[in-house]
Each structure stands twice: as C-alpha cells, then as structure tokens.
Amino acid sequence: MPFMSSACPPAAHRPLHIAAAVDQADACTAAPFVRLARLAERGGLDFVTLGDSFARRRPDALAVLSRVAPVTGRVGLVPTVTATHADPFQVQAAVATLDRVSHGRGGWAVDVSATEAALFGRRRAASRDALWREAGEVVDAARRLWDGGEDDAGTRAVATGRFLGRDEPRHVDFEGATFAVRGPSAVPRPPQGHPVVVVDATAGPAREMAARHADVALVRAASPEQAGAARDELRRSAAALGRDPAELRVFAALVVDLGGGEHAAQPGHGGGPLPTADGPLYRGGPVDLADLVAAWHAAGAADGFHLTPVEPLRDLERLVNATVALLQHRGLFRTFYPGATLREHLGLARPAHRYAAHTHAHAEEAR
Template sequence: MEKAKKQLKLGVFLAGTGHHVASWRHPQAQPDRSLDFAYFQQLAQTAERGKLDMLFLADSLSIAPDSHPNVLTRFEPFTLLAALAVVTSKIGLAATATTTYSEPFHIARQFASLDHLSGGRAGWNVVTCSVESTALNFSQEAHPEHSLRYKRAEEFVEVVKGLWDSWEEDAFVRDKASGVYFDPHKWHELHHKGEFFSVRGPLDTARSPQGQPVIIQAGSSQTGQHLAARTAEVVFTVQNNLSGAQAFYKSIKDKAAMYGRSPDEISIMPGIFPIIGETEAEAKEKFEELQDCILPSVGLGILSFFLGGFDLSPYPLDGPLPDLELLATNAEQTRFQMIKDMAKQENMTIRQLYKSFASSRGHHIFVGTPVQLADIMEEWAAQGGADGFNLMPPLLPEGLDLFVEQVVPILQERGSFRTEYTGSTLRDHLGLPKPVNRYAKQMTRG
C-alpha cells in the first residue's frame, strides 16, 4: 500500500503591498493598502477560500526612515485580527507580541480575548524584539542583551500559560436559583514570583475555546531554538536552502525530545517567498521587475540593519562584503550569520547581498511555475526540511491570489493538502491537542 503523503501546513504572512521591499513601487501596487481594512478582509477571505491554516501578522514597536514601507504605518495586530475574526470563520489568526516590552497579564488577556472572539482561532508568535531602538520608546536607555531577553521570555511564556489556566473549563455555574455564579474551587490564583515577574492572577477572562491559544516562536539562534523546543507548537524560521532547513528541523525536533516533548508537537514552517508565473521565464521576468524597483540606498540600509548597523556606504557595491568576523551584534543573530555565510560561501557582492535580503530578508526565494512550487514544498516536507510553510507573497494581492488559485489545487489533487477544513479551531487545523488545565490535571491525579 502506498504511504500517505505528508499533509502540509500553510500560513500566509500578510504585509501591506507585499513582502518585497519595493513592492509599493510596482505598477500594480496601491501604496496605501497597509491601512485599508477592506483590503485585509479581501486577503483574509482569499486565504480562507484556499483552506490555509492561518493568517500571520508581524509587529514592531520602533521604526526608522529605512524601515520597510509596510512597517512605517500599519494596523496594531490585535485590533486588525479582532476585526478579521468577524469576516472569517475558520482560518487561524496569529500575531506577534514581544516579551521584552510587554507584561504577561496584558498578553494573556489579549490572546485569550482574541481566542474567544474568533471561536478558537488565536495564535501568539512569541518574540524577544531584535530592534535596539525599541528601548527608547519604553522609557529605557538600552536594549536588553540577547541572552537576557530570552531568559525573560522563558519566564514570560510560563506566566502567560499559567494565567490561561486561571479558570477550569466548567468553573462558571451561573445558577440563578442558588445565586452561585462560579465554583470557587475552579478559580486559581497563580501567585508567580520569579526573576522578572511577580503576578498574582487570576486572569479576568474565562478559559478560551482552545484551552490555550497556539504558541508560535520565530527565533532561530541557539537560544531561540531552546525556547522553541521548550514552549512552541509552531516554529517560523528563515531557511534559504534544503540542507540548512533539514539541519534546523532536526535540531528543533531533537531539542524537543530533550525537554520531554514529542517532536510531533512542533510544526516547523519556514518562510517562502514565491514568485509564480505560467512559465519559468515569466516568473523570472516578474522577479526582475520587482528587483529593479529597489533603490541602492534602501537595499544598503536593510543589509546594514541585519549587520547590526554596520555602515556599508564606503564600500563598492560590486565588491565583496568587508571582513566582519570580529563584528558582534545585539540585534538578530540568525540573519547576521546568514549574511556572512552567503558572502563567504557564494562569493556574493554587496549589491547581490542587498538585492537578496532587501527582497526576502533571507527567506527562500522561489521563482517558477505552480507545479514547480508544489514540487519544492512537497520535497522539503518529504526530506525532513519542513512540516509546512509560511507564505510571504512578494506582491499582494497577486501573490496570494495565484497561490490559492493555481498551487493549492495541485497540492489538493496530490493529496498533500486539505480540500476542506475538518475542524473549527487553529489547533484542529494544525493537529494539536487541546491542553488540559493544570489544576484539573492535579485533581485527576489526586
């Protein structure tokens, strides 16, 4: 009997006019779409029509003149996802929220509320915030050091999960005759006292439809991998080739086992930046049209950002990257190392590097036909490089429309992607169990 194909998990990362840094300059683009709710509604409903697992929104709390245009002005994620919950019914709704410049009670309350509003479709992308200037927006003079940010994040996640267990499933009796509104034995104060946080609880939100919203993590450094292996149920990652993706996949799954978790509890979903054409030639033409929209100053600014602010302007664009072996950064570690590796191993010039990173920020760039994209996705999944993908269309709405209309049917016909939703929550879509309340566990064991 032929072995059933691995079922792909698919999310779409929504970003204004698209993920390409110059997408707003494309002739088809409407540059003001980042603040157009009707536009996001259209994207969300397209993704749901394609039976995708989730929508994903990134976030940042600091901007600069050379920030991606889609970042300079955009909706706050919770507000947008709450609105999208009303105009969709099945697709998951995931957003980034930082553990560095937030408090656990706020985050626990916001995501529990979103889970209730959406009928169990919320997901939290846990990040530690890599933008150093964010400190200046939160009454701090310096951004916390990398390892300290992750140490805080570990405690933060544990506090949030504890708050999500404040109420057991059947805590609210609401018996009018007796006047009993809730069972006091099923209300639980957390009384957490740790290195970073002191939180009494309980949360003023009932246990949510999923029990707990899905935990997503996006750090790929060794510290980030350990956090993901301990706490995450989905991992977004930057991988630009299969061998690198396989190494990362194995690393996360092995670390999960170290922490006593089943590797199947975590889905690895690399970002993919798809340029789709009816032919390879058409796809390449589309890609070059976008690449030609990148201003050198913008490309250099993005590359410098990922190099921790290193100034590349004195160096020739068609020359090699300067020696950065002694350069350290407190910003994002993974892309910093990826740039150095690409420059060294692929002998890329500064111009080639900024064109690559300005377009996809290090994610795998696919240029080809719908069939070729389906082939690549299935190959990565079959070869232990991914459980699915987080789609990053370079130009929206075209990129999402083409994927849903031309790639999804191929995957469905091949049996590697659903033809209908079989559940109503994000956990259902991802094949994740509903967590048992820790206090109910204690009672059962007792």
C-alpha cells in the same frame, strides 16, 4: 542524493501544512486584511500571520486580527506579539480574547525587541539571549494564567470582581527574571486551552525558546538540507527538554514572488529559493512552487511552509488558485477543514489543564 530526514515517517502519514503572511505596508484599516484572510481561508490554509513592530507605524496586529475573526470562520489568526516591552498580564488577556472571539482559531507569533523603549517604563534593552529567555517566561506565565481558570468558566462580575458561573479561577503567582505576574487572569480559559505559539526559530537565541515553548517553529531555509537539519535539531532539543517532539511543527519560511505566472523559476534559483537580506526568496511560477513544496515535504525537510508574498494580493491569489489547487489535486493538501480550531488544523492536542487535578481534589475535600 536528495535530502531525507532520518527521523521522518513517510509523507503520506504527515499532513502538509501551509500558512501565509498577510502583511500590507500601506494598509490603515482592517478591510485589506479581511480580504486576504478570506482568500487564505478559501484555500484551506492553516493560518495567516500579521507582523508588528514598535519601529513601524501600522495598525496593531492583534487588534486587526481580532477584527478579522468575526468575518472568517476557519482560518487560524496569528498576530505578532512583541514580548519585550509588553505587560505579560495584558498580553495573555488579549491573546485569550482573540482565541475566544475566533472560537478557537487564535495564536501569537512571539517576538522580541532590542530597541530602547523608555516610554514603556521598562529597563534598558538586554542581549538577544536574555530577551528570548524573557519571552519564554512570558509564554510560561500566560499558560499558567490560562490554566488558572476553568474550561467554559463564566465571566467576571463588574460590581463584585467575582466570576459568575463555575468555580472561581485559581490564584497564580509567577516570578520571572524581569517581571512578576499576580493572577487570576481577567478572562476565562481560552477555547483551545492554550492558543498556538509560533516562533521564528531561525536565529540561535530563539531556537532554545522555540524548542521549549513553541507549537510551530519557523525556519528561514534556502534548501531542504538546511530546513531538515533545523527541524531535526529542534525536535531533538524538544525531546531533551522533556517535550514530545511530535507536538512541535516545523515550517520552512520562504518569501515568494509569483509574478512570473506559469513560467519556470527564475534562472539562478535552480527551482529553489535564493538567500536574500529578507530571507530565502523563491521567484517563479506557482506550479514550480507546488513542486518545491511537495518535494521538501516528502523528504521530511519540513512539516509545512510559511510563505510571505512579495505582492500580497497578487501572490496570495496565485498561491491559492494555482499552487494550493495543484497540491489539492495531487492529494497532498486538504480540500476542507476537518476541524474548527487552529490546533485541530495543525494536528495538535488540546493542552491538559495543569491545575485540574488539584482543583478537583480540593472540591472533593470540601464536600
């Protein structure tokens, strides 16, 4: 009997979401990433991701996608941000800046690092559980700082340090287990209110953090049953934490090798992915991949898919020109972007300003 999620409305009422990684190991300039991001945008993909790591020599992901932002118009831009050794105050300012220069298309794939990083001046690496708790606190602190500013507020004057334009931002003090942040933020509130948070929730320590803080959770799954079980667990956990589970999108994360052209999936894959050290690998043709995506989504196994091409340019071209085109022809995937922001692509509401009521009440008292 095929898998069908017990907490899943009909597929016709659940838009299909598709995202892709644009990582290129040998790229040293922004140009190759621009090319792939534009290709993804032509296919109507929700967003692209770009990995980052202290262990690899490559351009900073956040800086690269900030360069990609002005030469794209709709696709979401989600760089990896390693929360472990970064300054939370600087992180929130950089992510907010990406959201602003992209006019509301920014996000951040929050990750952790268990490696030692003495040059950053931080303490020794902790357990995975502790690292993910800290990452959750970084997200919480960032959102509080963003909510400390008014929507469409002005910028800070260099000479005086005061904000020009509307009300000055709210002073925010955040005390975490391993860091403290003193606001206000150095940048205005982002266009989306809160840029989209993406978390790889495959491993246990990351799952609670994703249920509590993520807008999009990625799950590396080799079958619809595995993906659907993870989706149901994440949504239940989100509800138990007081969140609306409908505001959490769960994507199945697959590595894809479309070098087989239009041929059927490689023998042994059975039309689906096989587990590998790098995650579930689908190897076959783009038509078979379209069938897999449609079947998993119809069964409620995932809200969308995050696909990592083995050969970035080749596989992304085949994904856009064949897999996505076929899904569009079947009426399963968008043919245009109905909105302008990443939250609109994902069908996520813009977060309310947590301090707005207090700010307005204070303003009334001052009259």
